[in-house]
Amino acid sequence: NTVMTQSPTSMFISVGDRVTMNCKASQNVGTNVDWYQQKTGQSPKLLIYGASNRYTGVPDRFTGSGSGTDFTLTISNMQAEDLAVYYCLQYNYNPTFGGGTKLELK
């Protein structure tokens, strides 16, 4: 199994902040990584696919980067509506999700 380790597990942020979260794969997964956003009480939503491609309708303040084993999701100019848990997913092998990064207000 490919283990996806997300860091940090939680972040306290302010509106307008630049937020960076990380995901590290236990082995090379190429660019076969998605990022999902899950707000409280809702189903997950696809944000980024193929490590760096923004899904339809996703604001351009969301940026994904990385390849191999190290991946990053950046939210520039954080908005209140972005408060959520963010998960990475690798699908180079049988899919495995990271444990999530929770964004909370300071």
Add this chain to the structure above:
Amino acid sequence: EVQLVESGGGLVQPGRSLKLSCAASGFTFSNYYMAWVRQAPKKGLEWVATISTSGSRTYYPDSVKGRFTISRDNAKSSLYLQMNSLKSEDTATYYCARAILKLGHFDYWGQGVMVTVSS
């Protein structure tokens, strides 16, 4: 509008079986791989199963292989998950998801259905 609506959840005793359904609409169901993803209470996401467009190929993690069976009926635009030999650790919300790629890019998700395994 793409819609995925799960049903069939509930309370079941350990060792028993349960079958989940997912009714799809708003897209050509037979053109897409489909998947089940679960989320234990207050926990993260776990991929459970994926099925090919025709249903001829299925994929599972070790945690459910041999106990769970994913299937589909393209004529009814429906996805299923047969869960046997249920364990307490199978307690979770189960989501049906559409996959753009064989094993990734889950672009639409249902609202989820709760399964509780308890005596």
